[in-house]
Amino acid sequence: MFRSLRLGRFFGIDLYVHGTFWLLPLFVLLTGLSAGCSLAAAGAEVGFLFAVFGCVFLHEVGHALAARAYGVGTRDITLYPVGGVASLDRMPEKPGQEIAIALAGPAVNLVIAGALFAGFVGAAFLTPWVPDPDNALDVLGARLMAANLVLTAFNLLPVFPMDGGRVLRAALATRLTRVRATEVAAGVGAVAAGVFLVAGLVLPHFGLVLLAAVVWLLGQAELAGVRARAAAAEWEAAAPPAADGYTGLVWDETRRVWVQYRDGRVVGVIDPEE
Numbered sequence: 171m172f173r174s175l176r177l178g179r180f181f182g183i184d185l186y187v188h189g190t191f192w193l194l195p196l197f198v199l200l201t202g203l204s205a206g207c208s209l210a211a212a213g214a215e216v217g218f219l220f221a222v223f224g225c226v227f228l229h230e231v232g233h234a235l236a237a238r239a240y241g242v243g244t245r246d247i248t249l250y251p252v253g254g255v256a257s258l259d260r261m262p263e264k265p266g267q268e269i270a271i272a273l274a275g276p277a278v279n280l281v282i283a284g285a286l287f288a289g290f291v292g293a294a295f296l297t298p299w300v301p302d303p304d305n306a307l308d309v310l311g312a313r314l315m316a317a318n319l320v321l322t323a324f325n326l327l328p329v330f331p332m333d334g335g336r337v338l339r340a341a342l343a344t345r346l347t348r349v350r351a352t353e354v355a356a357g358v359g360a361v362a363a364g365v366f367l368v369a370g371l372v373l374p375h376f377g378l379v380l381l382a383a384v385v386w387l388l389g390q391a392e393l394a395g396v397r398a399r400a401a402a403a404e405w406e407a408a409a410p411p412a413a414d415g416y417t418g419l420v421w422d423e424t425r426r427v428w429v430q431y432r433d434g435r436v437v438g439v440i441d442p443e444e
């Protein structure tokens with residue numbers, strides 16, 4: 171039931187929609203109907219939701235194209251009920267590149283909002299025109315513009331692993347080690363997740379509770395990944411040298427373990443006492 175559906179390939183990147191995503195339009199439709207809306211009005215709300223997620227997709231494309239500019243590929247883009255994820259092959263460790271990639275997503279939403287605003291101003295300039303509250307297209311455009319401004323501001327919150335949090339981590343990494351910078355950014359993210367959780371329970375707002383869980387879980391998972399990679403790199407740097415392309419075991423006298431090589435690279439260690 172929760173498998174991802176492949177919608178197609180855009181900009182050379184596969185777009186998937188996660189199975190849980192469909193709970194969101196279903197929720198919007200049922201909320202509308204239970205509030206006494208007509209089926210057409212509730213359906214229009216679902217249409218607006220899809221338009222917003224089209225903008226979320228373009229936001230992820232922004233990240234992917236910025237990453238491509240630094241030679242980093244993107245495996246796929248997947249849409250979840252809480253937002254989109256562009257799966258980059260790796261995150262460049264140069265702070266400037268990470269900041270550029272992180273800012274490219276919110277920049278897309280800002281451009282969309284600006285384009286819609288320019289469209290409104292242009293239409294008003296050409297004809298004596300004001301947005302007509304009874305014109306569905308005008309209302310859609312105005313709401314989409316507002317949604318893109320919210321997406322821009324929201325993603326720029328310094329809450330790791332959201333975009334603003336990545337900018338914070340990269341900025342910290344210019345002065346601290348990458349592990350320490352990620353620990354600080356993930357700590358700020360965890361505090362923000364706590365605030366989202368309390369706000370979500372007080373209001374109550376299920377979306378905020380879900381966001382708190384996602385921010386906390388993904389932040390901690392990414393922190394663990396950064397720590398593991400740093401530990402592996404440290405290990406590799408300290409491992410005894412092996413011939414180019416060597417595959418096999420080398421005894422490390424100082425740490426009293428066998429170091430396992432494949433094609434000249436350290437792939438693991440074997441502790442004979444374990």
Ligand SMILES: [Zn+2]
Nearest residue numbers: 275276325333
């Ligand atoms: Zn983003």
